Amino acid sequence: xxxxxxxxxxxxxxxxxxxxxxxxxxxxxxxxxxxxxxxxxxxxxxxxxxxxxxxxxxxxxxxxxxxxxxxxxxxxxxxxxxxxxxxxxxxxxxxxxxxxxxxxxxxxxxxxxxxxxxxxxxxxxxxxxxxxx
Numbered sequence: 824x825x826x827x828x829x830x831x832x833x834x835x836x837x838x839x840x841x842x843x844x845x846x847x848x849x850x851x852x853x854x855x856x857x858x859x860x861x862x863x864x865x866x867x868x869x870x871x872x873x874x875x876x877x878x879x880x881x882x883x884x885x886x887x888x889x890x891x892x893x894x895x896x897x898x899x900x901x902x903x904x905x906x907x908x909x910x911x912x913x914x915x916x917x918x919x920x921x922x923x924x925x926x927x928x929x930x931x932x933x934x935x936x937x938x939x940x941x942x943x944x945x946x947x948x949x950x951x952x953x954x955x956x
Contacts, residue, residue, distance in 0.1 A: 900932075
């Protein structure tokens, strides 16, 4: 069964939450709370998935600027963010993307995420695989 994206439902979500660039710790905490709620929601709609990804990008931008000045966002940091948010251990990723060595290299920023790995990570985290490329 293929779920179809509904623009009207997405507009409702956007009107309800009114996402914007995150500029303060308080705004970041609020966004993290919503992300956690969506992350734990069973059977998210395509519209909720899109909103979830949008919030992750906004949070990542804020945290990169605040906590890692001068360093740009990359696929490894996005993976680390998602791993941290879901309390996943490196060993849990071995079944998804390869050996312990491959996982360690990717998590530590010493290896790049391949397109195939991005696809399976996208499926695993229920996010767009392009976040990892």
